[in-house]
Amino acid sequence: MKNFFLSLKTTVWTLLALICVFFLGSYLMPAYREVHGGMNDRLLFQWVEESAADHPWATSWFFLSLAGLVLLTINTLLCSYHAVKGKWSREDFLLRIAPQVVHIGFLFILLAHLLGAGWGYRLSGALPVERSAKLPDDRVLSLDDLRPQIDDRGYLRDWTAEISIYENDRRVASGLLGPNHPLFYKGMGVYLKSFDQERPVAYLMVNKDPGAIWALVGAALFMLGSGIILALKWKKA
Amino acid sequence: MELIVFILYPLAFIGVRFIIPALLVHGSLIVLSALQFGRIPLIGTRDTLGFLAWAIGAVFLVFGWNRKRGAFTLLTVALILLFLAGSAMSPVMRGPLPPVLRTIWFELHVLLSFLSYAFFGLAAIFGILYLRDEAPQNEREQYRCALLGYVLFSVAMIFGGIWAHLAWGTYWLWTPKELWTTIIWFFYSLYLHARLVRGWSGRPVAWMGIAGFLIVLFTYVGVGLLMKSSHEF
Numbered sequence: 001m002k003n004f005f006l007s008l009k010t011t012v013w014t015l016l017a018l019i020c021v022f023f024l025g026s027y028l029m030p031a032y033r034e035v036h037g038g039m040n041d042r043l044l045f046q047w048v049e050e051s052a053a054d055h056p057w058a059t060s061w062f063f064l065s066l067a068g069l070v071l072l073t074i075n076t077l078l079c080s081y082h083a084v085k086g087k088w089s090r091e092d093f094l095l096r097i098a099p100q101v102v103h104i105g106f107l108f109i110l111l112a113h114l115l116g117a118g119w120g121y122r123l124s125g126a127l128p129v130e131r132s133a134k135l136p137d138d139r140v141l142s143l144d145d146l147r148p149q150i151d152d153r154g155y156l157r158d159w160t161a162e163i164s165i166y167e168n169d170r171r172v173a174s175g176l177l178g179p180n181h182p183l184f185y186k187g188m189g190v191y192l193k194s195f196d197q198e199r200p201v202a203y204l205m206v207n208k209d210p211g212a213i214w215a216l217v218g219a220a221l222f223m224l225g226s227g228i229i230l231a232l233k234w235k236k237a
Numbered sequence: 238m239e240l241i242v243f244i245l246y247p248l249a250f251i252g253v254r255f256i257i258p259a260l261l262v263h264g265s266l267i268v269l270s271a272l273q274f275g276r277i278p279l280i281g282t283r284d285t286l287g288f289l290a291w292a293i294g295a296v297f298l299v300f301g302w303n304r305k306r307g308a309f310t311l312l313t314v315a316l317i318l319l320f321l322a323g324s325a326m327s328p329v330m331r332g333p334l335p336p337v338l339r340t341i342w343f344e345l346h347v348l349l350s351f352l353s354y355a356f357f358g359l360a361a362i363f364g365i366l367y368l369r370d371e372a373p374q375n376e377r378e379q380y381r382c383a384l385l386g387y388v389l390f391s392v393a394m395i396f397g398g399i400w401a402h403l404a405w406g407t408y409w410l411w412t413p414k415e416l417w418t419t420i421i422w423f424f425y426s427l428y429l430h431a432r433l434v435r436g437w438s439g440r441p442v443a444w445m446g447i448a449g450f451l452i453v454l455f456t457y458v459g460v461g462l463l464m465k466s467s468h469e470f
Binding site: 008009011015016018023026029030040112113116122157158159178179180181182191193209215216219222223226227229230233234 | 430
């Protein structure tokens with residue numbers, strides 16, 4: 001059994017199985033749009049509890065992919081452990097460590113998905129100008145202003161929303177939101193999704209993803225390890 | 238001007254280095270387009286297919302520098318001309334970028350994605366050459382192209398994730414396009430690992446390099462046409 005988890009063949013066949021499962025998912029997602037619709041709007045574990053569990057065929061690809069990823073995680077951990085234990089020499093240090101850095105980066109990204117799927121929150125809704133809304137952690141979000149920018153030809157060029165965050169009636173953060181410009185406060189992000197100038201109302205999203213930082217760490221490790229492998233292989237070639 | 242590019246690329250049949258004039262003229266057209274519209278010239282099928290053709294030409298020059306003309310040139314130039322024709326037939330997208338696309342993360346995401354596609358394209362061509370003559374050099378070149386493409390593609394995915402986190406509050410969206418993007422990533426991960434397994438190395442892996450590029454093309458064109466996603470293409 002230990003050999004099974006340590007085998008490179010297990011990696012290859014698991015990756016192949018994951019490709020097939022994701023292929024199935026790409027077909028089932030649009031075919032069962034009403035089941036998969038909520039995947040991006042709430043925490044993934046909430047979606048599993050509220051929608052996925054009731055539609056086993058439509059979401060079978062998702063549970064199969066989870067099983068595949070668990071197997072791949074065990075396989076990656078054992079293979080990396082096996083690769084780093086034993087005697088080291090100065091000559092092959094980088095060549096041995098770089099793939100393990102890539103593996104660790106990949107595992108951190110999986111960990112990030114796990115944390116983001118089960119913890120934190122994701123809320124969205126419309127907020128009129130000069131009104132406020134309650135947030136988790138005893139915070140209040142207030143929309144102070146909404147400013148669309150129109151160009152010379154009358155096209156909407158950009159838009160910003162001015163917001164404030166309060167804790168215990170004290171303003172703790174404020175700033176401008178816009179496309180690609182969220183406001184972050186203590187791990188929470190506030191995003192401007194769209195707006196309606198007539199009413200005037202901003203459609204906001206408030207998000208706390210405890211996995212995001214680990215995804216970034218994983219990505220950095222992945223890039224570092226890949227860069228080293230690339231340099232070494234190129235030099236060798 | 239595009240017609241000149243169509244005429245210049247086949248000059249590579251004389252010798253690999255004769256592709257340089259085509260790359261210079263085509264590259265200048267891409268830069269001029271960027272200056273004209275004031276944005277990265279990688280929006281829509283016309284821009285991206287044109288850039289992909291140019292990138293394949295550039296990778297061809299690097300990998301073919303010391304090669305004699307032959308099937309490698311024939312296949313690569315045919316691929317370039319195919320993408321150029323696709324680009325020429327696609328509609329022009331004028332005007333500035335929508336605000337959500339105006340960020341360096343988006344620009345790096347698409348630039349690196351299409352550069353990686355070019356490497357995957359060359360990897361497929363080396364795969365075809367290997368299946369024909371089983372020369373170890375073609376297998377090695379396929380591996381180098383696939384590895385470089387894989388690293389660039391991974392970095393492109395990471396930059397796309399950073400952009401998505403800033404734009405939509407999540408570095409991952411569950412859509413068919415993202416699933417297919419992950420399929421590409423899994424597939425080339427599979428390629429890199431399978432190469433080390435007895436029974437998979439050699440011809441099966443060469444076939445995988447070819448299949449990988451077909452998956453890339455389907456993800457690029459097919460998924461956008463057939464499945465709704467956050468990506469337009």
